Amino acid sequence: MFDQEFVAIVGPSGCGKSTILNMIGGLVAPSAGAIELDGRPVAGTPPGVGYVFQKDTVFPWRTVARNIGLGLEYRGVAEAERERRVREAVRLAGLEGFEEAFPATLSGGMRQRVALLRTLVVDPEILLMDEPFGALDTHTKIGLHAELLNLWEARHQTVVFVTHDLSEAITLADRIVVMTRRPGRVKLVHAVGLPRPRDVIKLRESEAYGREYGQLWHVLGEEFA
Ligand SMILES: Nc1ncnc2c1ncn2[C@@H]1O[C@H](COP(=O)(O)OP(=O)(O)OP(=O)(O)O)[C@@H](O)[C@H]1O
Ligand SMILES: [Mg+2]
Structure with a gap:
């Protein structure tokens, strides 16, 4: 992932999405391989990392x-x-x-x-978000997408955003990582071809959005089959 990039991770429950965030955030050590931040291995929670947990905490x-x-x-x-x-x-x-x-x-x-x-x-320079809006209704969620995008346009944090919601991933992210069901592997890294700044309402009515959704839904759907 690149500096100032907004990356979303989608994949079936239990494939290891939260585990990846926990490793980036230094809460869990990898059993194999390495997580590097600016070329240095992560040991403990790096300064400049903010974590928004799945449950409202x-x-x-x-x-x-x-x-x-x-x-x-x-x-x-x-x-x-x-x-x-x-x-x-x-x-x-x-x-x-x-x-x-x-x-x-x-x-x-x-x-x-x-x-x-x-x-x-x-x-924080790096923002780790684990299904932060998962428990919310669609209206509230879309409102928060708009707020998050506004904040991000102003500051361009590096964001890793985990979600089950493909629409959310497409609305927010520059790139989407699709994972396989467990044992989780990276299946696809997809660059979202939608211009910014994005209007969270109008975006969903656009053909380009529909195309993105269709492609990704197919890839993700195979993992649920
Ligand atoms: N690649 C892996 N190898 C071994 N164990 C894994 C791997 N990925 C995840 N696990 C284990 O699987 C369990 C679920 O992982 P995790 O909580 O990261 O899933 P998740 O994708 O966040 O699921 P959910 O969408 O339900 O939140 C954990 O106990 C974790 O340690
Ligand atoms: Mg999780």
């Missing part, structure tokens, strides 16, 4: 603002700077007015935005 006992500020607290960012960055993140997440709310009072989509912004607020 906000802390129920912390308010929205204190959830988003968590990573900044860990990094010892001074309070004034922390407050400034949290305020900006709350605005980006469209959560103004909910700063002091606890997660239990939010919708699933709002909680997922808190988890996303908590990771983005520390400004």
Whole structure:
């Protein structure tokens, strides 16, 4: 994968997608082979890596603002700077007015935005995302795709995005890695030929999108057969 590239990984359940993210993030050591980052083997969590987990992992006992500020607290960012960055993140997440709310009072989509912004607020160069929107309804999901693309257009992080949802992969990614069923191997690396910036709604009505979907669905479908 290249610097500043948005890569999606799709493949059947259990093929090893989360395992790959965990290895890139230094949470799991490979049993064979090596994971290299900028030419150096990964040992421990590399600095500059942000991880958005599959389950919404906000802390129920912390308010929205204190959830988003968590990573900044860990990094010892001074309070004034922390407050400034949290305020900006709350605005980006469209959560103004909910700063002091606890997660239990939010919708699933709002909680997922808190988890996303908590990771983005520390400004990671590499963003690992494991089915971050998997549990959301289509509308909320598409809204978050638009937000994520906006944020990515501004910052161009290197993103590895795991998903079961082919539409999501095509909407977001520069390249899509299709894996076989377990034991997982890389089956296909597909460059998405859709221009940016992308309009998440209009995109889905385009012929080009339909073609991408058809090709990939065929390849992925073989793994479910
Ligand atoms: N290539 C592999 N060789 C050996 N074991 C593997 C391999 N890939 C995955 N596993 C094991 O299979 C199990 C499932 O892997 P993982 O959680 O990465 O799957 P996944 O693709 O993320 O599935 P899901 O889509 O359900 O989240 C884990 O216990 C993992 O250790
Ligand atoms: Mg997984």
